[in-house]
Structure formats: C-alpha cells, structure tokens
Amino acid sequence: MADATPVLAVEGLRKSFGPNEVLKGIDLKVGAGERIAILGSSGSGKSTFLRCINFMETPSAGRIELDGAPIGTQGRDGVLTAKSGELRRLRTRVGMIFQQFNLFPHMTVLENVMEGPVTVKGMKREEARAKAQDYLKRVGLAEKADQYPQRLSGGQQQRVAIARALAMEPEILLFDEPTSSLDPELVGEVLDVILGLSQEGRTMLLVTHELGFAYHFATRVLFLHEGRIHEQGTPDEVLKNPREERTQAFLRRFSAFHF
Amino acid sequence: MQYVWDFRPVWLNFGVLLEGLVNTLKLSGFSIGLGLVIGLVLAMGRLAPTRFLSIPATAIIEFYRNTPPLVHFFWYFYGLPILTGISLTPFAAAAAALSVQSGAFFAEVFRGGIVSVERGQWEAGRAIGMGHAQLMRRIILPQAFRRMIPPLMERSFELVKTTSLAATLTYGELVYQAMVLATQTYRPMEIYSTVAALFFTVLFLASLGMRAVEHRLARRAAR
Helix, strand or coil: CCCCCCCEEEEEEEEEECCEEEEEEEEEEECCCCEEEEECCCCCCHHHHHHHHCCCCCCCEEEEEECCEECCEECCCCCEECCHHHHHHHHHHEEEECCCCCCCCCCCHHHHHHHHHHHHCCCCHHHHHHHHHHHHHHCCCHHHCCCCHHHCCHHHHHHHHHHHHHCCCCCEEEEECCCCCCCHHHHHHHHHHHHHHHCCCCEEEEECCCHHHHHHHCCEEEEEECCEEEEEECHHHHHHCCCCHHHHHHHHHHCCCCC | CCCCCCCHHHHHCHHHHHHHHHHHHHHHHHHHHHHHHHHHHHHHHHHCCCHHHHHHHHHHHHHHHCCCHHHHHHHHHHHHHHHHCCCCCHHHHHHHHHHHHHHHHHHHHHHHHHHCCCHHHHHHHHHCCCCHHHHHHHHHHHHHHHHHHHHHHHHHHHHHHHHHHHHHHCCCCHHHHHHHHHHHHCCHHHHHHHHHHHHHHHHHHHHHHHHHHHHHHHHHHCC
C-alpha cells in the first residue's frame, strides 16, 4: 500500500463539538482495496472520524485528501470549508451506510436505489432502473424492488441502503456501525453482504462492535481511544495479540462471555 | 322587553349576501394560493444556509406575525398610494395584505414540517451527494408535506375569517355586504346571524372534506 498514492489520506484530523474535542489528531493513509475496521469504546471518536471523511461533520482542523487531491480549503482558523459542488463530488466518490439505514420512506426500494444516480448524477431513468435492479440482486433483494421500506425487516432495509450506496459507484465505502441497530438474528445477512463486497476489492472503512466480523473482514484494524489511533495492525496483531494495555482491556470486555 | 325576529329582509336580499359570500371565497382562494407560495419562499429563505437569505426572511416572518392584520390592510390600501403613488383596488390591497400576512404564518408551518423530518433523512440525502435544493425537493418536502396539511388547513380557515377585515376597505365581501344591508333594513341581528351561519357552513363543510383527505393520506402512508 505504500507504493502508490493512497486513495484516502488523513492528516492531523481534529474535531471539536463546542469545548469538547472528540478527535485529537488522526493520521491515516488508506491504499486502494484496503478494508479497515475501526474499533473503540463509545466516545472514542470512531463514528465522528468516519463522518469527517465525507464531511458529514466538518473537520475542525487537519487535511483530507482523495487520490492526492485535498478536499476543501483551510481557512485562517484551520477549519476546512468545502463548497457545495466539491461536497457533491466528494460524496459521489465516498459512499456511506448508516446505523439507522435512513432509507427514504416515501419511495419504493427501487426508487431509493435509483435516486442518487438520477437526481445527483443525471443518469437516464431506464439506465438507472436497470442498474438499481442489478444492485438489488447483488444484495439479494431483487424481489422487493416495488415494496416500501417500512415493509422490510431491519436487515433487508440495511441491505437496500448498501445497494443505494453502491449505485453511486463510489471508490470508498464508509460503514457506520451497520449492524448496531439490528436484532441479533438479522446481523448475519448484512455482514454476509459486506463480506461479499470485500471480495470485489473495494476500499472500505467500517466502524463496528462485531469483533469476529472485523477479524474476517479487515485487512487492517484500528483501535481508537480518546480521539486518537491508539493501536493499529493486521487483525491478528490487534485482535489476537494487542500490544497496548487499553486495547487488551477493550478486547477483554468483549470476550468475557466466550464459551 | 322582547325582540321579534324577522328574517324576511334577509331572504328578500339573500342575493346581496350570496354575492358577498362569493367575493369572500374569491379573496380567500386567491390569498391562500398566493400565501402558500409566499410562505414556501419565506420558509426556504429562513432555512437557507446563507444568512443573506435567512435574516431577511426571518425578519419579514416575525414582523408580520407580530403586528395586527388590520394595520396591514390599511398600509396596503391607504399607505401605499401616499408612499409610492401606486394605488390598489380594495380587492388587490386586501389580497396583498392577506397573502403576505398569512404567508408569514404558512412559512412557520412549512418550517415546522421541514425541521420535523428526521436528521437521518437529511444525512442520507447528503451522503449520496445531494445539494440543498435537491435534498429539499426530493427528500424533505415530500415527507414534510403530509405533516403540514392539518396546520395549513387550520391557518387557511383563520384566513377565511380574516377576510372580513376587507370590509374596512369597502371591498364587497360578506361582512361588507351585511353592513350595507343592515343599514338599509335595520335588521342587523338577523343579517349578522345569517353571516355567521354562512361562514360556519362553508368552513365546517371544508373541514369535513379535509378530514376525509387526511384520512386517505394516512391510509396511503400506512401502505
């Protein structure tokens, strides 16, 4: 990954909400096709970090580059500002999947998936429809195309949300705790879809509490603590042989009930 | 003392009152239509990401919400010719005053509906690259609209009743016609009671109709 320009480069990223500094300087270079799992206890800043990458939260300081090109311009106070056109381009290249799915309830499943290509990319409806049907097939929901989201289970809704993000054909996918609001029996189907995507060589960043999944999914694991990357490495290094005491304590809490 | 009710003058001149009712509905319909457009523009302005739009829009909304409608009527009818030389017909002055004034109230209804749409919907739209206008048009307004219908109705009924202030500009709406008739027939009790009955009938029927529409929308939403 060190050979080429990283797909995504983050330097000195900071984010404060009022007096509360949530991210205290994060540096990260992500190579094409890397799959990064981000772990950490609540309040460690892992979701905020993910949300800063596509400017859902505006970074308070630092630098974010996509393919070597910086996003936004830095003001005198260090705060990054991005114009709306730039934000649109950024977000068509960096897709996001939310914890709460956030499907559009007034549109059918198919319309949800078509919405970005048609409205944002100006794609013709027939072409967008065909693509949307493809993506729905990929997440195993082709037969639900004409349903409204309320009729679907949480797991199905999240799979539609993944199809909606894929339809924009982004270079990077961000998953913000994609299974945290699902009933346990529905987690598997969503993780299967995500694992399927990882076979395609997509660049993905995933915030999760599913350690077992992170182990199989990731090429690299980050452990965030108090707004900094506390430890990182391969899944084996971080999850099986963590060096840092904080990481060990975090993992111990998760394995307390192994049987 | 016993008052002897006599509705004969009312029946004999019912055409005068009906003409007033038609004018009331004309003024109401026009002002609601224009008021909704003004309200949407003001709400969009107030919610716009730039202060150049949000501050003036907020100022207009707050000003009109917190001053009496009768004063607006007088401004448009008596004030405008003095200040600008443009004089409006009673209908135009009343329609302008009512549209802008109720536009300010409609704007708050729109804004309430818009901000009530969950944060996740805004984020999901932005996450696929939508700009502010696309987000409003495709995601937020369609969802907000259903929630806005009951308060918009409420506000429109209020507007229909406020049209009676146009009588002060000699516009021949229902209350003005009643005033004319009352001075001719000396039967104000009967005439104004009839006016009340007419307003009640129109608004009550409208609210029944609206409830049916709401019911259907609710059923559709539960698909």
